[in-house]
Amino acid sequence: QKSLQSSPSESDPLPSWREGKTKQAIMDYVASVTDPNSPHFIPVPDRIATFDNDGNLWAEKPLYFQLIFAMDKLKSLADQHPEWKKDPVMKAAIDHDTEALFKYGEKGLMKIVLASHANTTGEEFEQEVLQWIKTAKHPSLNRPYTELIYQPMVELVHFLQKHKFKTFIVSGGGLAFMRPWVEEVYGIPRDQVVGSTIKIKYDDHGEQPVIRRLPELEFIDDKAGKPEAIYKFIGRKPVFASGNSDGDLQMLRWAALGTHQSFMLLLHHTDAEREWAYDRESAVGRLNMGLTEAPMKNWTITDMKNDWKIIFPPSDSK
Amino acid sequence: QKSLQSSPSESDPLPSWREGKTKQAIMDYVASVTDPNSPHFIPVPDRIATFDNDGNLWAEKPLYFQLIFAMDKLKSLADQHPEWKKDPVMKAAIDHDTEALFKYGEKGLMKIVLASHANTTGEEFEQEVLQWIKTAKHPSLNRPYTELIYQPMVELVHFLQKHKFKTFIVSGGGLAFMRPWVEEVYGIPRDQVVGSTIKIKYDDHGEQPVIRRLPELEFIDDKAGKPEAIYKFIGRKPVFASGNSDGDLQMLRWAALGTHQSFMLLLHHTDAEREWAYDRESAVGRLNMGLTEAPMKNWTITDMKNDWKIIFPPSDSK
Numbered sequence: 001q002k003s004l005q006s007s008p009s010e011s012d013p014l015p016s017w018r019e020g021k022t023k024q025a026i027m028d029y030v031a032s033v034t035d036p037n038s039p040h041f042i043p044v045p046d047r048i049a050t051f052d053n054d055g056n057l058w059a060e061k062p063l064y065f066q067l068i069f070a071m072d073k074l075k076s077l078a079d080q081h082p083e084w085k086k087d088p089v090m091k092a093a094i095d096h097d098t099e100a101l102f103k104y105g106e107k108g109l110m111k112i113v114l115a116s117h118a119n120t121t122g123e124e125f126e127q128e129v130l131q132w133i134k135t136a137k138h139p140s141l142n143r144p145y146t147e148l149i150y151q152p153m154v155e156l157v158h159f160l161q162k163h164k165f166k167t168f169i170v171s172g173g174g175l176a177f178m179r180p181w182v183e184e185v186y187g188i189p190r191d192q193v194v195g196s197t198i199k200i201k202y203d204d205h206g207e208q209p210v211i212r213r214l215p216e217l218e219f220i221d222d223k224a225g226k227p228e229a230i231y232k233f234i235g236r237k238p239v240f241a242s243g244n245s246d247g248d249l250q251m252l253r254w255a256a257l258g259t260h261q262s263f264m265l266l267l268h269h270t271d272a273e274r275e276w277a278y279d280r281e282s283a284v285g286r287l288n289m290g291l292t293e294a295p296m297k298n299w300t301i302t303d304m305k306n307d308w309k310i311i312f313p314p315s316d317s318k
Numbered sequence: 319q320k321s322l323q324s325s326p327s328e329s330d331p332l333p334s335w336r337e338g339k340t341k342q343a344i345m346d347y348v349a350s351v352t353d354p355n356s357p358h359f360i361p362v363p364d365r366i367a368t369f370d371n372d373g374n375l376w377a378e379k380p381l382y383f384q385l386i387f388a389m390d391k392l393k394s395l396a397d398q399h400p401e402w403k404k405d406p407v408m409k410a411a412i413d414h415d416t417e418a419l420f421k422y423g424e425k426g427l428m429k430i431v432l433a434s435h436a437n438t439t440g441e442e443f444e445q446e447v448l449q450w451i452k453t454a455k456h457p458s459l460n461r462p463y464t465e466l467i468y469q470p471m472v473e474l475v476h477f478l479q480k481h482k483f484k485t486f487i488v489s490g491g492g493l494a495f496m497r498p499w500v501e502e503v504y505g506i507p508r509d510q511v512v513g514s515t516i517k518i519k520y521d522d523h524g525e526q527p528v529i530r531r532l533p534e535l536e537f538i539d540d541k542a543g544k545p546e547a548i549y550k551f552i553g554r555k556p557v558f559a560s561g562n563s564d565g566d567l568q569m570l571r572w573a574a575l576g577t578h579q580s581f582m583l584l585l586h587h588t589d590a591e592r593e594w595a596y597d598r599e600s601a602v603g604r605l606n607m608g609l610t611e612a613p614m615k616n617w618t619i620t621d622m623k624n625d626w627k628i629i630f631p632p633s634d635s636k
């Protein structure tokens with residue numbers, strides 16, 4: 001399955017990237033490690049590339065899109081749960097009052113994530129996500145969330161795939177929230193997604209066996225969780241890793257030191273006009289230590305404003 | 319990467335299978351679901367096939383090969399751990415006294431698995447497994463364990479791959495024990511392996527960040543664990559599932575009821591002469607309920623003795 005958004009010309013596999021040192025570094029790396037005559041040649045099975053998702057493959061402002069899904073779902077169920085209105089966290093979510101919600105910190109967010117992501121079967125949840133992603137629109141940009149993906153990053157994914165890299169998403173976002181749409185939107189197979197999980201249970205007491213999603217956190221795929229999950233789900237150290245926040249640092253530090261030549265990429269959100277500009281002080285997607293560490297370690301930083309010709313795919317691309 | 323063992327002729331993709339209803343059922347299924355004009359056509363991304371490993375892709379007698387690895391490793395470390403000799407479970411393992419070991423039941427086995435599989439880094443454990451699998455030999459058959467794979471099953475894996483099925487191992491065996499060698503031996507990529515796990519931890523206190531393997535069980539990929547792990551690691555219901563024991567039943571029951579035409583395959587060990595004959599009463603690899611359930615649900619049963627021309631690859635195949 002190919003993404004809808006990609007149609008690079010024959011001559012330029014990264015047409016949405018401006019010529020410059022970032023694009024050149026990517027092209028040089030891929031040329032070097034895929035050339036059988038290069039001392040840096042990497043055999044195909046070892047060509048593992050991992051991509052963070054929020055703020056790296058699609059936008060993450062004003063807040064993680066998955067939280068908007070959670071609030072939308074709780075709102076749609078509110079009439080059946082009058083008791084939620086008496087709970088300040090649930091009420092904030094139902095009212096989409098993110099300012100009020102954020103006052104309750106991670107505990108508040110976890111509560112609405114569990115309330116909105118559990119107590120369904122795997123198949124029911126899949127349908128809910130698909131329905132939402134097809135119809136919901138971003139509050140300020142007024143476009144479907146799947147059009148708020150970064151066109152240059154999608155081109156990069158496909159460029160690597162074309163050179164036989166196996167591309168994975170490794171995201172703090174929910175595994176089950178991403179799987180239903182990543183294949184069509186990014187061209188990344190749904191079994192090549194690693195993410196945060198809640199507990200599940202096989203249940204064969206009904207007419208048909210089903211997977212039940214339980215209201216209990218299992219694993220957060222962020223920070224040290226990323227290399228742990230890569231070890232567990234992929235079983236090979238990536239040679240190419242890409243992220244945008246300090247939550248990706250452990251993945252990059254670990255992946256950078258494999259036996260093969262590696263390429264570590266950080267996306268710096270520098271474009272207040274076309275997207276958002278944020279880094280060291282941002283609550284969502286903070287990039288602080290990474291900005292200091294990257295130059296010391298020869299990691300590449302994408303400067304969104306200067307390196308990208310366009311941010312999102314053109315509106316008429318569908 | 320291709321397995322060393324497979325060289326099917328152009329005309330017959332399953333040359334080690336005898337002509338008969340089992341082989342025919344497999345061929346008919348694959349022809350039907352890969353024909354775009356068939357009402358049973360399955361789109362490529364949905365062609366997920368899962369294979370149990372022990373007793374299904376390779377042998378499992380006199381006991382799981384992974385347990386022999388565990389005992390071999392403990393024996394090799396015994397001199398550094400004189401205290402082990404005073405522990406009856408550890409002593410049984412070091413002495414390869416399986417009869418004594420089995421008296422301690424699952425608790426005893428778990429103890430020797432944790433002692434032999436943890437307290438290393440991911441990379442160290444990988445090297446230990448590789449070293450063992452290259453040198454160890456089966457106690458009665460006197461061949462390397464990687465030559466005790468079922469040639470007809472390897473052909474089946476490759477036949478499905480050729481028809482764009484994505485093939486996964488879903489085994490009660492240890493994930494980290496299988497990954498180092500499955501790619502070369504079966505031609506199944508190491509990230510397409512699902513198995514039992516112990517807890518791990520990312521550790522960046524040393525010179526280089528590493529994954530540490532902890533002496534604590536995390537997950538057993540057997541029985542209900544199989545559909546749970548498939549949901550989590552693969553994210554799609556298989557259309558083709560293959561196993562040999564009652565530990566595979568939940569996987570088969572769940573996979574059999576997807577939206578696509580499915581094929582469920584159970585391997586019945588009926589060949590006391592060329593391999594082993596065991597089913598309803600066996601302690602290792604018991605197939606009891608499955609033998610009753612399969613005919614009621616139109617699952618296919620492979621009769622090892624009658625359906626397979628050869629069991630293992632020829633000795634000179636290397």
Ligand SMILES: [Ca+2]
Pocket residue numbers: 052053054055056243244245285
């Ligand atoms: Ca991110």
Ligand SMILES: [Ca+2]
Pocket residue numbers: 370371372373374561562563603
């Ligand atoms: Ca088995």
